[in-house]
Amino acid sequence: MTGDLAVPAPHNIAYRAMAASDVGSVPVGCMGEADELDARIATLGSAAILAFDGDRHVGQLQFRQYIGGQRSPDSIWDPLYWMDFDDRAPSLPPGTISVFCYHVGQLDDTDDRDSRYFGQGIGAGLLDHLLEWAASTGVAAVVAKASPSLRPVMSFMGGQPVEVYEERGFQTVSSWSDPDLAAAVVERGIATAEQLPAAATVSCCVLNLPEIR
Numbered sequence: 001m002t003g004d005l006a007v008p009a010p011h012n013i014a015y016r017a018m019a020a021s022d023v024g025s026v027p028v029g030c031m032g033e034a035d036e037l038d039a040r041i042a043t044l045g046s047a048a049i050l051a052f053d054g055d056r057h058v059g060q061l062q063f064r065q066y067i068g069g070q071r072s073p074d075s076i077w078d079p080l081y082w083m084d085f086d087d088r089a090p091s092l093p094p095g096t097i098s099v100f101c102y103h104v105g106q107l108d109d110t111d112d113r114d115s116r117y118f119g120q121g122i123g124a125g126l127l128d129h130l131l132e133w134a135a136s137t138g139v140a141a142v143v144a145k146a147s148p149s150l151r152p153v154m155s156f157m158g159g160q161p162v163e164v165y166e167e168r169g170f171q172t173v174s175s176w177s178d179p180d181l182a183a184a185v186v187e188r189g190i191a192t193a194e195q196l197p198a199a200a201t202v203s204c205c206v207l208n209l210p211e212i213r
Contacts, residue, residue, distance in 0.1 A: 013053055013122055015129040017046040018060070026050060026057045027109040030079045030101060040064060044097065045137050049130045051104075051122050058107065058117050061126035062100035066092055066143055075180040076157075082145050085204050088174040092206065095140035101158040102126060123160055131168060135209050144170065146203040148181075152190045153199050157181075162203045170205035177201050 018026070020041050023034060031037050031047060040047045044065060051059035062079075068089045072081040082100040102123045105113035134142055147159030154161060162172055182200035185191040191199035 013051050013058065013120070013125060015049055015051050015125055017129075017133050018048040018050050019046065022050065027060070027103070027106055029109050029111075030103075031062060032079075046133065049126050049133065051126055053117075056107065058114070059102070059104045059122045059126060060106065061102050061123075061130055063097045063130065063142075064100060066096040066098040066141075068092065076178070076184060082159075083143075085145065085174070086176075088176065088204055090143065090173055090204060090206055092143060093140040095138065097134060097139055097142055099127075099130070099142060099144035102160065103158060118155075124164060127160065127164065127168065131207070131209075139209055141209055142170075142207045144205045146172070146205050148199050148201050150191060150195065150199045153181075153185050156185065156188070156190050162205060165203075165205040165207075168207065170207040172203050172205050175201055175203040 018041065020038060023037055023041075028034075028037060037047055047064070048060045048062045050057060064083065067083060068091060070080055070083045070089070072078045072084040075081060079100060083098040103113075104122045105115060105117035107114055131142065144165055145159070146162040146165050147154045147157045149161040149163065162175070166172060177197035177200050179200070181202065182196050185199055186193055186196070
């Protein structure tokens with residue numbers, strides 16, 4: 001996307017938890033139908049952390065209640081992929097939330113992204129504000145699927161690498177090479193076969209919030 005918008009500075013980005021009143025006024029792609037989203041907000045108190053540049057929505061980090069053993073019906077192409085840890089799904093306490101997709105540079109409810117918001121620390125800011133919100137609302141734990149560290153793959157997935165999670169106290173409980181992700185990134189020219197398996201290695205990272213309160 002192009003235009004006269006100045007490149008934002010990270011300190012000019014404002015973050016807050018999504019409220020029921022935001023439904024219909026901010027992008028909600030990948031979150032499901034409106035009734036699903038309303039129910040999620042009613043149960044958890046929110047469904048995403050939102051990022052704004054002034055009054056312009058420029059990013060969000062979605063999350064859902066963790067369901068152990070959840071499987072994606074369409075591998076990497078379905079949002080439930082972020083909670084699909086296959087047979088490596090950890091046993092976590094009730095009140096755990098699962099981190100879903102990072103949408104940085106999202107100005108509207110399409111797949112377009114404004115690249116001027118990339119590399120500004122917005123993804124990390126979304127995660128930090130999610131952890132603050134989670135700790136303040138009694139969330140027991142946070143689980144996340146970390147993406148490979150190769151930046152083009154991170155951008156393709158809308159994820160964060162294991163290093164970002166470990167810097168914030170998450171423990172990496174398992175790592176594995178995802179064959180569907182490997183096939184997709186090679187087929188699309190995002191990574192080469194020589195960069196496998198690292199370019200398709202994902203991890204399950206867990207943060208137990210009571211331990212850091």
